[in-house]
Amino acid sequence: MPKVLIADDEPNIREVISFALERAGYAIATARNGGEALQQFRRGPLDLIILDIGMPEMDGLEVCRQIRKASEVPILFLSARDEEIDRVLGLEIGGDDYVTKPFSARELVARVNVILKRARGGEKRPPALAHGDVRLDATRHGVWFAETAIALTALEFEILAALLGRPEVVFSRDQIMQAAYGAGTYVSDRTIDSHIRNLRAKFAEAGCASIIETVHGVGFRLGTCR
Numbered sequence: 001m002p003k004v005l006i007a008d009d010e011p012n013i014r015e016v017i018s019f020a021l022e023r024a025g026y027a028i029a030t031a032r033n034g035g036e037a038l039q040q041f042r043r044g045p046l047d048l049i050i051l052d053i054g055m056p057e058m059d060g061l062e063v064c065r066q067i068r069k070a071s072e073v074p075i076l077f078l079s080a081r082d083e084e085i086d087r088v089l090g091l092e093i094g095g096d097d098y099v100t101k102p103f104s105a106r107e108l109v110a111r112v113n114v115i116l117k118r119a120r121g122g123e124k125r126p127p128a129l130a131h132g133d134v135r136l137d138a139t140r141h142g143v144w145f146a147e148t149a150i151a152l153t154a155l156e157f158e159i160l161a162a163l164l165g166r167p168e169v170v171f172s173r174d175q176i177m178q179a180a181y182g183a184g185t186y187v188s189d190r191t192i193d194s195h196i197r198n199l200r201a202k203f204a205e206a207g208c209a210s211i212i213e214t215v216h217g218v219g220f221r222l223g224t225c226r
Contacts, residue, residue: 001025001026001027002025002026002027002047002048002116003026003027003028003029003045003046003047004021004026004027004028004029004046004047004048004049004050004112005028005029005030005031005037005040005041005046005048005049005050006018006021006028006029006030006031006050007030007031007032007033007034007036007037007040007049007050007051007052007055007060007063008031008032008050008052008055008078009032009033009052009054009055009056010052011032013052013078013101014030014032016105017050017105017108018030019105020105020106020108020109021109021112024109024112024113026112029046032055033055033056033057033058034055034056034057034058034059034060034062034063035057035058037049037051037055037058037060037063038058038063038066038067041067041071041073046073047073047074047116047119048073048074048075048076048112048115048116048119049067049073049074049075049076050075050076050077050078050108050112051063051064051075051076051077051078051095052077052078052079053077053078053079053090054079054080060077060078060079060090061089061090061093064077064090064093064094064095065093065094067094068093068094072094072151072152072153074096074115074116074119074153074154075094075095075096075153076095076096076097076098076099076108076111076112076115077090077095077097077098077099078099078100078101078103079098079099079100079101080100080101091191091194091195091198092194092197092198094153094198095153096115096153096154096155097111097115097155097181098191099111111181114181115154115155116154118154118155118157118158118180119141119154119157127139129161129164129165130164131164131167131222131224131225132224132225133145133146133208133225134164134203134208134211134225136157136160136161136164138161141157143157143160145203145206145207145208145211145225146206146207148206148207150202150203150206151202152199152202153198155180155181155195156195156198156199156202158179158180159176159179159180159195159196159199160199160211161179162175162176162179162180163212163220163221163222164222167221167222168221169221170215170218170219170220170221171219171220171221172218172219173189173192173193173219173220175219176192176195176196176219176220177192180192180195196212196220199211199212200212203225208225209225210223210224210225211223211225
C-alpha cells in the first residue's frame with residue numbers, strides 16, 4: 001500500500017485529503033508543520049509527500065529543499081494562493097506538481113495517481129534508451145550522462161524518456177504535458193518550462209550543457225551530449 005505524507009497546518013485540509021486518499025487505497029501519515037513533516041520523512045519510507053507552502057515554523061518550500069538534499073521522493077505542493085512565482089519556485093526547487101486551494105479532492109487524487117504511476121515507470125516503453133552519452137534505464141528508474149548518475153523527479157524522468165524515445169521529433173508543450181502528466185490533465189506552459197529548466201540545470205551540472213534545445217515558436221527537442 002503506497003504511503004503518502006500530508007503536511008498542512010489546517011486540520012480540515014488534512015482530514016479531507018486523508019479521507020480521499022484512504023478511499024483510493026493509500027496509507028496516510030500527517031504533519032501539522034514543516035518540522036513535523038521532516039520528522040515523518042526521516043522515519044520513512046514514503047511514496048509521495050503533499051506539502052502546503054504556507055506552513056508555520058518552516059514553510060513547504062524549505063521542507064522541499066531539505067528533502068531534496070537526500071531524496072527524490074515525489075512532492076506535490078499545495079498553496080492558498082495562485083501566485084505564479086510560488087508555482088514556478090516550487091517546481092524549480094524540486095516539486096513534481098502544484099495544486100491551488102480550494103481544490104477538488106478528486107483532482108488531487110488523480111494527480112497523486114499520475115505522479116506515482118510515473119515514479120514507478122507505469123508507462124510502457126523500452127527498458128533502456130540512449131542518445132549520445134545520455135542513458136535512461138526504465139527498470140531501475142535511472143539516468144546517466146557518461147558515468148554520472150543524475151537524480152530526476154518522476155515528471156522530469158517522463159519528459160526525458162519522451163524526448164529520448166523520439167530524438168528527431170520537436171515536441172510542443174502540449175505533447176510534453178501529455179508525456180509527463182497523461183491525457184486529460186492541464187498544467188500551464190510555465191509549469192512545463194520549469195521542468196525543462198530543471199532538466200537542463202541538472203544535466204549542465206553533470207557536464208552536458210545542451211540536453212534540450214528550444215525550437216522557437218514550436219517547442220523542444222533532444223540536444224546532443226557527448
